Amino acid sequence: MLSKIKSMSLEGLNGYLVEIQTDVSGGLPSFDIVGLPDIRVKEAKERVRTSIKNSEIEFPSRRIIVNLSPADKRKEGTFFDLPIAIGILLAINEVRKDTLEDFDSTIFLGELSLDGTINRINGILPMCIEAQDLGIKRVIIPKENALEASIIKNLEIIPVENLKEVIEYIRGDNKITNQISENCVNLRQKSLYNFDFSEVKGQETAKRALEIAAARST
């Protein structure tokens, strides 16, 4: 069966939408990823296979093809692990779209460990900004990235720790909310320095120039 799920990728510092298409069909068992994946994306195969197995779900021993569309852009990074895993589970009916509201407006991002734990990824912010611009409703991301993503408004952020949790969330057995955004993150924490300008004797012009520089740039 065929499944389609949404994810994001990065081109420089701009995010763009990637559709992960997964087809599981009869034939000799195989697992291929196409759509210009780099070595890190190709290696997702082993992480996905093992983490699904270690989440107590039998990995289908059938012919699996994953396409990352648009297929003409080079994909890099390890954040496709989670969407590929979910794509396979969807294709074999282990999870269903209709148990989660707005499934088609949900972005999946995350790197998997062999035991199913979801690790932090890089570039979450530009991807979330683009998701917000595209009108995406929800992002499912590694828990460690939740703080960073909380800056984005109008986007439901679901921080997850492992694959099992994501499966339960999609099935509707486990409601996850982002606590961090509710506590309101203050990234501008007051910084403390060990040095003070009053310790600099003389050099008034230098200090004045630094003051002017500080006053005019963001």
Add this chain to the structure above:
Amino acid sequence: MDELPEFKKSTLEVLRGPLEDRSVTISRVNATLTYPANFMLIASMNPCPCGFYGTDDNKCNCSESAISRYIGQISGPLLDRIDLHIEVKPVEYKKISSDEKEELSSTIRKRVNKAREIQLKRYEGLNIYSNSELTPNLMEKFCKLDESSKQILKKAFETLNLSGRAYGRILKVARSIADLDGEENIKKDHILEAIQYRSLDRKYWKR
């Protein structure tokens, strides 16, 4: 960047683009990518290889050509993009040993924050946040000069041989100095101070 002339010349010249555009464009076979590069460049250097050229007692023992080679590492166009040039003279013994209290960082911070707030308020809705981002159009509106300031700037232009780029940068610096003072309009003193930060290259580069 400490010890600026010790960097490779090609490395330094590359800074010109991002200093002006606040972005870097990298072209490779399969993609052209633009990254934001909004930064503040702070650099320091010695006036010559031995470090004494230009001091009052002139202890420098470098040859003329060694000095030009050293100073020549920094090109005119790059220098032109640096808004505040200052000379840091050795501190006298009297100053180092004195117990006189200097201004605290927190006091300076207060002044800077106030100036920033003034800017944020002034540029509300214009999609810019600080004086450094002023476009020529906006500069006309927000950096108005009175007659005497105009005269001073004109004179400085003629005697110091300033570039068009320097003109805009002097105005922006003057605007910031006025903001630090909490003044709504740029006054004579502000423009004078701003010009003063532009005159160091007269002493070392255009000898």
